[in-house]
Amino acid sequence: MADEQKKKSGFFSDLFAPVGGFGVTFSTMFRKVITEEYPEEKRPTQPRFHGRHQLNRHPDGLEKCVGCELCAWACPADAILVEGAGNDDSEGGSGRFSPGERYGRVYQINYLRCIFCGLCIEACPTRALTMTNEYELADNNRADLIFTKDQLLAPVQAGMLTPPFPMAPGMEERDYYLGKVSAATDAQRAYVAEHAHSTDAEVTS
Numbered sequence: 001m002a003d004e005q006k007k008k009s010g011f012f013s014d015l016f017a018p019v020g021g022f023g024v025t026f027s028t029m030f031r032k033v034i035t036e037e038y039p040e041e042k043r044p045t046q047p048r049f050h051g052r053h054q055l056n057r058h059p060d061g062l063e064k065c066v067g068c069e070l071c072a073w074a075c076p077a078d079a080i081l082v083e084g085a086g087n088d089d090s091e092g093g094s095g096r097f098s099p100g101e102r103y104g105r106v107y108q109i110n111y112l113r114c115i116f117c118g119l120c121i122e123a124c125p126t127r128a129l130t131m132t133n134e135y136e137l138a139d140n141n142r143a144d145l146i147f148t149k150d151q152l153l154a155p156v157q158a159g160m161l162t163p164p165f166p167m168a169p170g171m172e173e174r175d176y177y178l179g180k181v182s183a184a185t186d187a188q189r190a191y192v193a194e195h196a197h198s199t200d201a202e203v204t205s
Contacts, residue, residue, distance in 0.1 A: 045133045050116040052134040053109055055153045056127065058099065058176050060168060060184040061160035063153070064128035065107065066100035074123035079113035081106065087164075095164020095195075099176040100126075107149040111137050126177065159183035165191045 036043060045051070056064045067084025083106035087096040097103040120129055139145050156162055161184045167176075168185050175181065 039136075045135065047133075049131075049133045049135070050118050051132045052111075052137060052147075053120070053152055054130055054132050055104070055107060055149065056130060057154050057156070057160060059159060059182050060188060061156055061165075062096070062163055062167070062176070063098045063103055064126045065104040066098050066126055066128070067102040067104040068125065070123045070125065071120035071129055074119045075114075076117065076119065077113040077115050079110045079115075080120060081108040081110075083107075089166060096166055097163040099167055099171075099173040101173075104128075104149065107152060109147045109152065111145040111147060112142060161188055161192050165195075 058064060067082060069082045069084065072080040072082045082104055084102040085094075085105035086102050087098060087100070088094045089096055116131070118131060121131060137145065159182075165184075165188050167173075168181050169187050171181060
C-alpha cells in the first residue's frame with residue numbers, strides 16, 4: 001500500500017517537476033526590478049553603521065587621543081598601530097597635541113586586516129576613536145589601504161586651532177573631558193599666531 005502511494009506521488013511529482021521549476025522563474029519575471037544606481041545614487045547607511053575610523057578633537061582643536069594604545073591591544077585582527085609620545089610644553093619643545101600627558105605620535109589602521117568589529121571603539125577611554133558612515137574603502141593598491149594619522153584625524157572645524165598649542169588657561173586635563181572647553185581661547189589663538197609667524201620667518205631665512 002505504501003509502495004503504491006509512493007509510486008503514484010512519484011509519478012505526479014515527476015510530471016509536474018519541470019513546470020514547478022519554471023514556475024519560480026515565471027513568478028519573478030513580472031515583478032518590479034529593484035535596482036540600486038550605485039555609485040550615482042548611494043543608499044544611506046544606519047546611524048550606528050561601522051565604517052571608516054576617525055580620530056576626534058576637543059572643541060579647541062587638541063586631539064582626544066592620548067596614545068594609550070588600548071585600541072591596538074583590543075583589536076582582534078592586529079590592524080592598529082599606535083606609538084605614543086609625550087607632550088612637551090617647554091621652550092623649544094614639540095608642543096602640546098592633547099590635554100593628556102601623551103598623544104598619539106603615530107597612528108595607523110590597516111584596512112586589509114580590519115574586520116570593523118568596533119572593539120577598538122569600546123576600548124578607547126577618551127572617545128578619541130569613533131567610526132564614521134564612510135564605507136568606500138576599495139583600492140587597487142595594498143599600501144593605500146593602510147591609513148595614517150593625517151587621514152584619520154578629524155578636520156579642524158570652526159572655533160578650533162591646529163595643534164600644537166597649550167591647554168586653555170586655567171583648565172586641566174579632566175576639564176576637557178567634563179566638557180568645560182567649548183572653543184579655542186584668545187590666548188591659544190595668540191600662541192598659534194606667534195609660533196606660526198616665527199616658523200615662517202625661520203623658513204624664509
